Amino acid sequence: MKFKTLSTIAAIGLTAGFANAAMAEECGSLTMAEMDWASAEFMANVDKIVLEAGYGCEVELIPGATTTTFASMNEKGQPDVAGELWINAVRDPLAAAMAEGRLHSVNGGPIDGLGEGWWVDPKFAADHPEITTVEQLLEHPEFFPYAEDETLGAFMGCPAGWGCQLSNASLFRAFDMEEKGWTLVDPGSAAGLDGSIAKAVERGEYWFGYYWAPTAVIGKYQLQMLDWETPWGGSENWDGCIVKAEQECLDPQPTSYTESEVHSVITDRMMKEGGLAVDYLGTRVFPGEVMNAMLVYMTENQATGEDAAYYFFEEYEDLWSGWVSAEAAEGIKSEL
Template sequence: MIKTLLASAAVGLCFCVMTGTAQSADCGSVSIAEMNWASAGVAAHVDKIILENGYGCSVEIVPGDTMPTFTSMNEKSEPDIAPEFWVNSVRTPLDAAVKEGRLIQAAEILTDGAVEGWWIPKFLADAHPDIKTVDDALKHPELFPAPDDKTKAAIYNCPSGWSCQVSTANLYRAIGAGEKGFELVGTSSAADLDNSIANAFEKKIGWLGYYWAPTSIMGKYEMVKLSFGVPHNKMDWDTCTAVPDCPTAKVNSYPISQAFTIVTKGFADKAGIAMDYMKARKWSNDTVNSVLAWQRENNGSNESAARYFLKENEDVWTKWVTFNVAEKVRAAL
């Protein structure tokens, strides 16, 4: 009887091990887009560490940008995962891709949403309480000197390839900022945009432009978001404000922003139980801001910030996975 029980237990153990191995093997090779802003970059490496060590996936990190990544995922089914995808910029085509089964919208990675808009430093807002809206700011070009020509005023835009570059350029034209003495200043990277804000605070000079939260910059520097003076018009946004070089752009307000994890159907089909993780993985702005602040202060890479998060926030990420997966991830840190 004891031999029978032992034999049965051995068979059961073997079955469980084989099943677990099969589920891991099914995950196979996975590509993750590392978007070129900090929160999304760190999220990509969190996913890499958990998928590799917890689920046995073989993960490749690839460069990503909002529009090119969406186009590639939609048309070529690659990369497999975009961990932090701000969906407002492509809501209409994304809805179509989800409905037609090409893409899957997984967890809303930012639990309390994200904030987009045009901002000024709080020290400037305190000194000029009359500036409440973008139009108010445009009445004072002398407060927002351009970096290369102090006789002109500046509105700072996003780096090339970001969806906010499109909306900012359209709003710049719609509000007539050029005619009011402002030039639209492009930035070459997220770091370039960040440095323009840091420089404004260091020199105590005005700054006006696009930015968002959660970010380390918003944690370090106090900024005030300006109103565009009109409610958000979703139809105009989807058909014009978010469309490159829209000739009929109108003044609009940024929508309440949502960032989701987007995966291809091919990944979902092969991922097995790893897909449960993709549906559960989410964090708050406060958590992200604290990780990004650590990264900035320590000049850390996205990978080192991801490891910092996993070591310091077990109460957050262990809720996304099973006990066994969590043990494997802990062992790898």
């Protein structure tokens, strides 16, 4: 399924007063999901400020989560916007909803540099620039000695009970990592996983394991994601084996990690009536390093999504001003 996108609508020469009136009339009122994780909370508040201060919209933020927000949009047409919808969990029903015209993807990449995968610490990346892929690194378990048996290389997986525990265990077997001298380490908890990264980086030691972005941990510790030489092995291998328990996946085949996709999705009403708001949603893209930096800011300052949004507008004007018209930019600046 190829997702629909919108081409950018060029701004035309209008006086500021006339433009604001026209924008308010075109945009109107809308509801937007404020998802229950930090990056989505931050993004929703950035969008709210842009649309209200820049384009004269009236925006109501509604608490949301991936599956519940999608179901509500699909069945009830509310909220109008899900700015950061991770579609792997709803791919098939979303494709059906788009084919039938109920929902539309207006931005197939509102955040770049995101995804799940296998990462190394920045010191290792700097010390060994010749190793850029998973397959190259798997030949060198000696770089990551396991604390309990230094003859083995330590690969840090996911805590028991997480979905990624199963996929990483399957990939460990698919790539014959035990035979190559590796051991799969269970960090025990989210705090244990984060703590293993912090400990290694702060001590100048090497770290290799699973993580995902955008996250504050990636931003704070500057982890580097490894590429894969092995191509994607297909959904039959991934969904039918890799993500399942060992007894249901007896013969996992090597594959790259599944691609994570985030889209900005809107309802059909919004598509037809949203005007310049739809154009903006189709234009704005948060670079991964910026999003990670904002998540670090939120963590270290215990900042809300709204707090972080105002900080973003002050610190990254060169970025966001490219998403909006000159008139909208002036309106946003007056709000700060």
